[in-house]
Amino acid sequence: MPKGDELLAIGRIAKPFGVAGEVVVRVLADDPERFRTVRSVHLGTSADSARPADIQVLNIEPRGVRVRIQGVQTRTDAEGLVGWYLFVDRSHRKRLPAGTFFVHSIIGMRVLDEHGAERGHVKDVLKLPAQDVYVIEHGGKEFLLPAVREFVRSVDARRRILTVRIIEGIEE
Numbered sequence: 552m553p554k555g556d557e558l559l560a561i562g563r564i565a566k567p568f569g570v571a572g573e574v575v576v577r578v579l580a581d582d583p584e585r586f587r588t589v590r591s592v593h594l595g596t597s598a599d600s601a602r603p604a605d606i607q608v609l610n611i612e613p614r615g616v617r618v619r620i621q622g623v624q625t626r627t628d629a630e631g632l633v634g635w636y637l638f639v640d641r642s643h644r645k646r647l648p649a650g651t652f653f654v655h656s657i658i659g660m661r662v663l664d665e666h667g668a669e670r671g672h673v674k675d676v677l678k679l680p681a682q683d684v685y686v687i688e689h690g691g692k693e694f695l696l697p698a699v700r701e702f703v704r705s706v707d708a709r710r711r712i713l714t715v716r717i718i719e720g721i722e723e
Contacts, residue, residue, distance in 0.1 A: 558598040558638035560655035561585070567629035568617050574629045575615040576637060578678070579654040586616045593638040594620065598655075601638050652706060654678075660713045662687050665704055670722075673713060685713070694722045
């Protein structure tokens with residue numbers, strides 16, 4: 552079984568669908584069509600806790616991918632998986648252009664402002680039509696930061712630090 556650092560998150564279970572154990576997966580990959588070829592995933596709340604699972608893709612829509620996971624047969628079973636991630640091993644990942652990052656590599660990064668002050672950590676990445684938006688958590692509060700050059704000054708993947716420009720009012 553692959554170790555956690557060998558897995559790549561491609562989706563997150565958003566909600567149950569119907570009564571037969573199906574779920575809607577929020578796609579974390581750039582191309583939802585890649586789900587058509589995925590049959591085996593690792594399922595868990597983190598890469599380290601993920602376990603193998605077989606899936607059947609039922610429908611691909613703009614809002615998510617509807618899947619059936621082997622062994623999940625009721626709505627109650629499906630509700631228990633909300634928030635869990637679908638991972639594939641890194642051998643299935645696509646090459647990214649320079650300056651772009653996988654969502655899972657951004658989540659959890661420390662956030663510092665341009666002056667080196669701690670601003671929290673990246674809790675989530677929202678995939679919105681115009682651009683991605685980072686959900687930054689600091690001191691029990693959250694704020695949203697568009698993932699554009701105006702605000703994101705640098706990403707240090709090795710040190711897991713996101714350096715950002717904070718404008719007045721954005722943290723409120």
